[in-house]
Amino acid sequence: MEPVKIGLLGLGTVGGGTATVLTRNAREIARRAGRGIEIARAAAREYRPELIEGLDQIGHIGDDAFDLVEDPDIQIVVELIGGYSPALELVMRAIENGKHVVTANKALIAKHGNEIFAAAREKGVMVGFEAAVAGGIPIIKALREGLAANHIEWIAGIINGTGNFILSEMRDKGRAFADVLAEAQALGYAEADPTFDVEGIDAAHKLTILGSLAFGIPLQFERCFTEGISRIDAQDVANAAELGYRIKHLGIARRSPGGIELRVHPTLIPERRLLANVDGVMNGVLVKGDAVGPTLYYGAGAGALPTASAVVADLVDVTRALTTDPNNRVPHLAFQPDELADTPVLAMESIETSYYLRLTALDRPGVMARIASILGEEGISIEAIKQKAPATGETQVTLVMLTHRVIEGRMNTAIARIEALDSVQGAVVRIRMESLSG
Amino acid sequence: MEPVKIGLLGLGTVGGGTATVLTRNAREIARRAGRGIEIARAAAREYRPELIEGLDQIGHIGDDAFDLVEDPDIQIVVELIGGYSPALELVMRAIENGKHVVTANKALIAKHGNEIFAAAREKGVMVGFEAAVAGGIPIIKALREGLAANHIEWIAGIINGTGNFILSEMRDKGRAFADVLAEAQALGYAEADPTFDVEGIDAAHKLTILGSLAFGIPLQFERCFTEGISRIDAQDVANAAELGYRIKHLGIARRSPGGIELRVHPTLIPERRLLANVDGVMNGVLVKGDAVGPTLYYGAGAGALPTASAVVADLVDVTRALTTDPNNRVPHLAFQPDELADTPVLAMESIETSYYLRLTALDRPGVMARIASILGEEGISIEAIKQKAPATGETQVTLVMLTHRVIEGRMNTAIARIEALDSVQGAVVRIRMESLSG
Structure with a gap:
C-alpha cells in the first residue's frame, strides 16, 4: 500500500521529535499501521538539523506554511507551531482543503476547538490532538474510547510538568519557589517567561479539553478557574507534609449536582495516594468512572519524543481511519457533536x-x-x-x-x-x- | 440509527456486570457511540437476577448458547463464560457465522488466540479482548494504539489482584501467606481453588497477551515462565522492606538481545517506584517505550463493573468499526498479521x-x-x-x-x-x- 503523505508545520522541539520518531521507528510503525507514513513536506522558519533524524528523507523543506496547506499531495497536516496565530488560520485552511489535521496545540484546541471541530465535521475530516494533553500519556484515547462505558464522575490531574517539578523540589529539599523556578529555567524545564506554566494557564488549557471529553460539554476555557503556584510558601509545603499531605498543582474536573467544576489550583492531597507520588516533571491523571472506579495514567507530559509519541499515535489512527465513514469515527469531543450537553460550568x-x-x-x-x-x-x-x-x-x-x-x-x-x-x-x-x- | 444487536453468553459476574453497565449508562453510551447497544439475547445456565440491572430489557434469555451464535439477528457475540470449552467452540462458530466477538476470556485468548484471530481475519470480523487483561484498565488499547509510535522495550505489570492483595497484606501486617489467602477466600477475592491466581497461571495468560501486543509475536503461552507466590515467606517480605524493596508478583515481558523474555514471578522492586505502591487488589502496568519513556496504567483488575467497563468499551469500538474496511482496522495483535515476528521467547x-x-x-x-x-x-x-x-x-x-x-x-x-x-x-x-x- 502507498505510504500516507503528511506535511509538518514546524520543526522545533515537537516537530523535530516527530520526524525523529517517524524515521527511527518507521519499520515498526508500518508493521502496525499497515502502510508507511511519509513526511512529504515540512515548513519551518528555523530548525536545528543536528537534533532531527531523517531530515534528508523529508521530500521538501520550505518556510511557507500557507503553501503547504494548499499542497494537493498532503493528506494529513501536522500543526506543531503552537500559539493561536497563524496556527488557527493554517488549521482552518487545511480543513477547508479537505485535509486531516493532527496537532499538539493545547491553547488552540482549548480556545478554538469548537469552531475547528465544527469545520472538520462539515468537511468530514479528522482532527487528532492526543499530544495536546499530558504529552505521551494516551489519556485522550483512554477517556474517549477506553472508558466509553462509564459515567465519568471526576478527573484530577497533574498536567503541567514544570509546576510539578517545582513543587516536588520544594517538598524534597525544603527550597523556596523562586529558587527552584530559577533552576527549572536553567535546566530548560521552564520558559524564560514562566507565566503559562506557574500561573496554571497551560494546565487550564489541558483541563478544559479533559473536561469536555469527560462530560460531553463544549470547550469553555474562559470558564476554567485558574490559580497558580507562585504564591506557595515553603512553610505551607512543610506544614502539609507534617499533616500527611502533599501539595500538588491539580486540574480538577468534576460533575457536581449544580453543574461541572473546572478548576486548576494548588491542592493538598493525602500522601498515600498514588497521585501524590507523581513527582518531578512527570504527569499523572486520575479518572473516576462509575463502572471502572478510579484509574490512573502516568508518564512524561512534555519533551520532544514523548510528545511525538502522541502525535505519531494520532497519525496511525488517522491513517487507519482514512477510508471510514465520517459518521462512524470517534467523535472529537468523545460524544457525538449533536449530543453535547449545555450543563453549566460552575463559578468557583x-x-x-x-x-x-x-x-x-x-x-x-x-x-x-x-x-x-x-x-x-x-x-x-x-x-x-x-x-x-x-x-x-x-x-x-x-x-x-x-x-x-x-x-x-x-x-x-x-x-x-x-x-x-x-x-x-x-x-x-x-x-x-x-x-x-x- | 438502529441499535446494534448483541448476544451475551453468560450472565455471571462479568455478564451481569455488562448488562448492568449497558442499562445504567445506556443513554451516555449511545451519546458516545452514535447508536444504542441492545442485548437482543442472552444465554446462561444460571444467574442471580437480583445482581443484574436491565434483565427485563433483554430480548430473550435462554440456556442454549449454541443456538445464540446461530441467530442471524445477533451482530456481536459477547463471550463471558470463561474457560476453554465450550467457549472456544462458541467463539469459532460465531466467527464462522460472520459475527464479531468480544470476550473477557484471558485463558482462551492466551492459548487459542492465534487460531481465533486467523479465523476472524478470514471472515473479516473483529475480536475484542480488552477485558482479558487488567480488567477495566484500557491497557490493550494503550499498547495497540496509544503507544503505536514506540519501539516497546519492556512491560512490568501487577496483573493479578488476588496475588497483589495477599502480598500487600503480608507486607502491611507481617502476616503469613496461608493466613492471608484464607482471608482472601473469605472475602471472595480468591477462588476456592486459588491455584490460577497464586501460582501465577492467570498472570501468565495476561502477560502472554501483553507480550504479543508489545513485540509483535504470536501468542505463546506455553513459553511463559511462571512462578507463584505460595512459597513467599513473611521473613522475605520483611527483609525486602529493610533493604528498601517491596515484593510484587510481576509479569515481565522484555525485549533482550537474544529474544523475548516472558516471565511471571515474585520480584523485589525499589519501594520508591510508583508500581511498588500499587497495593491491595488493584492492578498496575508499567510500559517502557523508546519514545514515550515509562508510562503507567493503574486501576481495578477484576470485579463485575470494572471488567464490564472494558467489555462495553470493546462493544463501542466494534460498533463504530462495523462498516469499516477490515484491512484498516486495528490488528488483533497490534501488528498486521503478516508482520508478526518469529523472535524466539527465551528460556528462563x-x-x-x-x-x-x-x-x-x-x-x-x-x-x-x-x-x-x-x-x-x-x-x-x-x-x-x-x-x-x-x-x-x-x-x-x-x-x-x-x-x-x-x-x-x-x-x-x-x-x-x-x-x-x-x-x-x-x-x-x-x-x-x-x-x-x-
Missing part, C-alpha cells in the same frame, strides 16, 4: 471543597475563640488545628487549620471577616484540599 | 536479572568465604549482604544477599553448589529483583 464561589488555612495572629487571649466563632457562623467546621508556639519574645503565633467541606463563597466571607480582625496580621493563606477518594 | 535459564538470596548456614568460620567464592566462580557479584547474628545458643545464621545481574543459568549452578555444602542447611531461597529503571 459555588464549588464545595475543604481547605488548609494558615494565618498569623497576635498571641493574645481570645483570638482563637474569635476566629473559631467566625468559622462556625459561616458553617465551617474545623477538622484539625495546629498552633505554632511563638518564639521567645515573639508576640505572634501561626495558626494552621484544616476544615471540612464548605462552599467556596462561604469560605471567602469567613476569610474576609478573619482578615478584618485587629488581632490577625496580613492575609489568610488558603489552599484547597481534596481526598480523591469519592 | 538464559535470562539476566539480579537476585535476592536467603540461606541458613552453620555459624562456623569459613562458611561465608566458601559461599562467596562459589558466587565469584560463577561470575556473580554481591551488591549487599546482611548476616543475622545467631540467637544465644543457636548455631545457625541467616544470610541475606542481593546480587548484581547475572544469567539465571549461572545462578542455578551457584545455588546447587551452595546447597551441596555441608554447612548450608536446606534450600537457598531465591527471589528475582528488577530496578525498573532502564
Whole structure:
C-alpha cells in the first residue's frame, strides 16, 4: 500500500521529535499501521538539523506554511507551531482543503476547538490532538474510547510538568519557589517567561479539553478557574507534609449536582495516594468512572519524543481511519457533536471543597475563640488545628487549620471577616484540599 | 440509527456486570457511540437476577448458547463464560457465522488466540479482548494504539489482584501467606481453588497477551515462565522492606538481545517506584517505550463493573468499526498479521536479572568465604549482604544477599553448589529483583 503523505508545520522541539520518531521507528510503525507514513513536506522558519533524524528523507523543506496547506499531495497536516496565530488560520485552511489535521496545540484546541471541530465535521475530516494533553500519556484515547462505558464522575490531574517539578523540589529539599523556578529555567524545564506554566494557564488549557471529553460539554476555557503556584510558601509545603499531605498543582474536573467544576489550583492531597507520588516533571491523571472506579495514567507530559509519541499515535489512527465513514469515527469531543450537553460550568464561589488555612495572629487571649466563632457562623467546621508556639519574645503565633467541606463563597466571607480582625496580621493563606477518594 | 444487536453468553459476574453497565449508562453510551447497544439475547445456565440491572430489557434469555451464535439477528457475540470449552467452540462458530466477538476470556485468548484471530481475519470480523487483561484498565488499547509510535522495550505489570492483595497484606501486617489467602477466600477475592491466581497461571495468560501486543509475536503461552507466590515467606517480605524493596508478583515481558523474555514471578522492586505502591487488589502496568519513556496504567483488575467497563468499551469500538474496511482496522495483535515476528521467547535459564538470596548456614568460620567464592566462580557479584547474628545458643545464621545481574543459568549452578555444602542447611531461597529503571 502507498505510504500516507503528511506535511509538518514546524520543526522545533515537537516537530523535530516527530520526524525523529517517524524515521527511527518507521519499520515498526508500518508493521502496525499497515502502510508507511511519509513526511512529504515540512515548513519551518528555523530548525536545528543536528537534533532531527531523517531530515534528508523529508521530500521538501520550505518556510511557507500557507503553501503547504494548499499542497494537493498532503493528506494529513501536522500543526506543531503552537500559539493561536497563524496556527488557527493554517488549521482552518487545511480543513477547508479537505485535509486531516493532527496537532499538539493545547491553547488552540482549548480556545478554538469548537469552531475547528465544527469545520472538520462539515468537511468530514479528522482532527487528532492526543499530544495536546499530558504529552505521551494516551489519556485522550483512554477517556474517549477506553472508558466509553462509564459515567465519568471526576478527573484530577497533574498536567503541567514544570509546576510539578517545582513543587516536588520544594517538598524534597525544603527550597523556596523562586529558587527552584530559577533552576527549572536553567535546566530548560521552564520558559524564560514562566507565566503559562506557574500561573496554571497551560494546565487550564489541558483541563478544559479533559473536561469536555469527560462530560460531553463544549470547550469553555474562559470558564476554567485558574490559580497558580507562585504564591506557595515553603512553610505551607512543610506544614502539609507534617499533616500527611502533599501539595500538588491539580486540574480538577468534576460533575457536581449544580453543574461541572473546572478548576486548576494548588491542592493538598493525602500522601498515600498514588497521585501524590507523581513527582518531578512527570504527569499523572486520575479518572473516576462509575463502572471502572478510579484509574490512573502516568508518564512524561512534555519533551520532544514523548510528545511525538502522541502525535505519531494520532497519525496511525488517522491513517487507519482514512477510508471510514465520517459518521462512524470517534467523535472529537468523545460524544457525538449533536449530543453535547449545555450543563453549566460552575463559578468557583459555588464549588464545595475543604481547605488548609494558615494565618498569623497576635498571641493574645481570645483570638482563637474569635476566629473559631467566625468559622462556625459561616458553617465551617474545623477538622484539625495546629498552633505554632511563638518564639521567645515573639508576640505572634501561626495558626494552621484544616476544615471540612464548605462552599467556596462561604469560605471567602469567613476569610474576609478573619482578615478584618485587629488581632490577625496580613492575609489568610488558603489552599484547597481534596481526598480523591469519592 | 438502529441499535446494534448483541448476544451475551453468560450472565455471571462479568455478564451481569455488562448488562448492568449497558442499562445504567445506556443513554451516555449511545451519546458516545452514535447508536444504542441492545442485548437482543442472552444465554446462561444460571444467574442471580437480583445482581443484574436491565434483565427485563433483554430480548430473550435462554440456556442454549449454541443456538445464540446461530441467530442471524445477533451482530456481536459477547463471550463471558470463561474457560476453554465450550467457549472456544462458541467463539469459532460465531466467527464462522460472520459475527464479531468480544470476550473477557484471558485463558482462551492466551492459548487459542492465534487460531481465533486467523479465523476472524478470514471472515473479516473483529475480536475484542480488552477485558482479558487488567480488567477495566484500557491497557490493550494503550499498547495497540496509544503507544503505536514506540519501539516497546519492556512491560512490568501487577496483573493479578488476588496475588497483589495477599502480598500487600503480608507486607502491611507481617502476616503469613496461608493466613492471608484464607482471608482472601473469605472475602471472595480468591477462588476456592486459588491455584490460577497464586501460582501465577492467570498472570501468565495476561502477560502472554501483553507480550504479543508489545513485540509483535504470536501468542505463546506455553513459553511463559511462571512462578507463584505460595512459597513467599513473611521473613522475605520483611527483609525486602529493610533493604528498601517491596515484593510484587510481576509479569515481565522484555525485549533482550537474544529474544523475548516472558516471565511471571515474585520480584523485589525499589519501594520508591510508583508500581511498588500499587497495593491491595488493584492492578498496575508499567510500559517502557523508546519514545514515550515509562508510562503507567493503574486501576481495578477484576470485579463485575470494572471488567464490564472494558467489555462495553470493546462493544463501542466494534460498533463504530462495523462498516469499516477490515484491512484498516486495528490488528488483533497490534501488528498486521503478516508482520508478526518469529523472535524466539527465551528460556528462563538464559535470562539476566539480579537476585535476592536467603540461606541458613552453620555459624562456623569459613562458611561465608566458601559461599562467596562459589558466587565469584560463577561470575556473580554481591551488591549487599546482611548476616543475622545467631540467637544465644543457636548455631545457625541467616544470610541475606542481593546480587548484581547475572544469567539465571549461572545462578542455578551457584545455588546447587551452595546447597551441596555441608554447612548450608536446606534450600537457598531465591527471589528475582528488577530496578525498573532502564
